[in-house]
Amino acid sequence: MTDRKKLIAGNWKMNGSIASNDALVRAVVAGMKDAACTVAVCVPAPYLAQLQLLRHGSQLELGSQDVSPHEQGAYTGEVSAAMLKEFGVRYAIVGHSERRQYHGEGDQQVADKAKAALAHGITPIVCVGETLAEREAGRTEEVVKRQLAAVIHTNGHCISEIVVAYEPVWAIGTGKTASPEQAQQVHAVLRAQLKAATGKADRIAILYGGSMNAGNAATLLAQPDVDGGLIGGASLKAPDFLQIIAAAR
Structure with a gap:
């Protein structure tokens, strides 16, 4: 058993409007009053x-989907950790597979973003995960360990303050999901890597982020090293998101 409090974090991606946000958040806030987990x-x-x-x-906690590795300056379009902090942001997603794929973010840039967030008291949700080709080639462990190693190397003892999200790229938005056993296997690898880097690995939350939904959340969250979820599409539907929150105990 663990005393890690589960975290359910919704990732809205590039979705939302002022009107729909209002309805969604009001419904989530009203429905999560007895939540046993942290919700963002x-x-x-x-x-x-x-x-x-x-x-x-x-x-309900607030998170951003990205953060600049820079403090301030001539970086048009970037948003700094200091700016996010002024809006009460507690979490910042870094290294999401869509950022890696579409914006060319590499392991070191992700590590630098995590460092910038930590410097301002924002918890980075560090995403790692393999593509279908990498999984089929038997490289899952190698890929996720490499991605996390950069963050560990850059952030040193602060690594105990991060959240990790394992998001198999082949299971994001595809409807495919890693089986509970597949998810647990990778989470255990990541936990061991964190334990080797810091004696506080048992307090670091590792989320699953590949098409977790209302139907599969309970079985995934029952795994010993799955400490919550990074939820995509299901976080845009209040009933589904609330069902996942209810499963996180």
Whole structure:
């Protein structure tokens, strides 16, 4: 058994509107009053101000979907950790597979983003995961360990303050999901790697982030090293998101 409190974090990706956000968040806040886990929503940057107001007085935590590795300066389009902190952001997703794939983010850039978040008291949700080709080639362990190693090397003793999200790329938005056993196997590898780097690995939450939904959440969350979920599409539907939250005990 573990005393790690589970974390359910919604990743809205590039979705939302002022009206739909209002309805969604009000429904989630009303339905999560007895939640046994920590709940967060990671929203597009333009909606941070709206969400700061909507979540006020509730247990819902606010997250961003990215953060700049830079403090300030001539970096057009970037958003710094200091700016996010002013909006009450507690979590920042770094290294999501879509950022790695579409924006060319490498392991070191992801590590630097995690460092920038930590420097401002924001918990980075560090995403790692393999493609279908890498899994079929038997390289899953090699890939996720390499991705996490960069973050460990760059952040040293602060590594105990991060959250890790294992998101098999082949199971994101595809409807495919790693079996509970597949997820647990990779989570155990990541836990061992964190334990080798810090004596506090038992307190680091490792989330599963590959098409977790209302139907499969309970079996995934029952695994000993699955400490929550990074939820995509299901986080945009209040009933589904609340069902996942209810399963996280």
